[in-house]
Amino acid sequence: MRSLRIGPFGITTHRRTFVVGLVLLGALLSLLVFALVVGKANIGFLDSLRAAIGISVGSPGDFIVGQVRAPRALTTILVGGMLGVSGAILQSLTRNPLASPDFIGISAGAGTGAVLTMWLTSGTSLWVTAAGAAVGGLTAAFLMLALSWRRGIVPLRLILTGIGIGFVAQAATQYTLTRMDVHDAGAALAWLVGSTTGSTWTHVTVAAAVLAVLLPIILWHARALRTMEMGDDTAKALGIHVSRSRAILAVCSVLLAAAATAVTGPIGFIALVAPALVARITRGPGVTLIPAALLGAVLLLAADQASQLMPATLQFPVGIFTAVVGAPYLLWLVWRSSRGGPV
């Protein structure tokens, strides 16, 4: 086993996975600098960076970088990371690359929860909306389990049930929209497209707080997750509390996806693509959560920057951009499975 020791702590990792992680971290930091510096207003390289860390450079840099670019970039990074981890957990638990929260109705359920909350509270607090999204996401996940349970879980049945629940949740969301007053409905619709435009420090705080709570729990169970990939019997024989770890990890995955949805609206395909792509690049065995988070963040930030660089008439929200890029990947997965390859 290639292992790495940092001070008193040891991190057992695949060397290639570690290198991939470093490269992704480098890419993420470069993209972050790009996102802070490049924009319609020309603030200047150093002034942008100063403004981003709170050193005043005067108007308009303080506002444009400190209140617009920085929170937007950080929100994008955090949401991308949350989606990457959420997808990695679900794909590992079900041993199926099609299991991602946006695909199996969890994001849609979170969307319904969030829109219902916006309707009931007129969208006053992002924290409340996030709580609503969490309830919606968990409800969707619970229904999915309850409806697909036949003396055990078969991943394909779970996924198909999830897709069905997604459609029902979307219908519920649409119906809620018709009940809202025009102003609230407009805001909810803009949110439902999946966008990082208008992200504030509140968005950053909500996303960071959720990650700060869930990520340690998830990493605590990362070894259980990897061990469960060898089958429940092997994992139990190796001393893993399989049912408990699986339940905790599944709930964390759902909550991450729900919180991400609450913050930016539903953004598709990142949770589907990032973990699968990481597995392909690292060629390592088993799930790798941190690289999946980094790649999710890189993909979403790159997509967000790319959509901002489009000419104004062609600019569209990042949620649509990821769908345009991610849908071909899904089709490729289906195409490959139809040719007898592993799904």
Place this chain on the structure above:
Amino acid sequence: MSRLETRKAVIGYGDQPIVRGVDVHVPDGKITAIVGPNGCGKSTLLRALVRLLTPMEGSVVLDGEDIHRIPTKNVAQMIGLLPQAPIAPAGITVKELVARGRTPHQKLLRPWSDSDETAVLSALHSTNLTPLQESVVDELSGGQRQRAWIAMALAQDTPLMLLDEPTTYLDISHQYEVLDLLHRLNERQSRTIVMVVHDLDQAARYAHHVIAMREGEVAAAGPPAEVFTEKIVSEVFDIDARVFPDPVTGTPIVVPSGGPGHTQ
């Protein structure tokens, strides 16, 4: 002496009992073979012995204590398992797979120690997999793959090893390769081994203790020479059989009487 035993254990799935109140003793430092017809509860019993199933009544006892009262990680340091259908994660190498056997010995912030490395290298050595340690498990032959899984259970470094049909799906040469390996592990490292096997002659050759099961009950238990008699074999397997001494080892071999078309 036996560290692992069942006490009037009724074991099953859901509310369907499959094993009906058995008292089984696993003799320490010996190879025990569990034999019996399909559906007799051999694998069910094995799964209960390694606490994958909880008895509906009675108990499984490890070192005098109910196995389900012992923290699962502690049990994992005493009993290793080779399941019937383990899943190798895509792209995992032999050494990485074997390293996962160290899971119950690892602590959260200090995952990999020198004793872990030593155990893995020694497991690779015992199974003759050292030259193949960087190979991808999916690409190995059936016999090599089975050895890799046994190496993983070995790295777990447990005094007791339980194996569910370790020779099924292997050709005859790989079957004996695996059995010889188990024999060596028992002889040289005095590990207690329990295996579910189908081949009675192999059970007779390799096991010191045989548990013959029929319809969820223990029909006979003891040394192969006492269990593999014509009377017991015909009762357990519903087959008229003759028993001869194996010309190579002297252990019993079971030969169906009646000839083609008339075995039942």
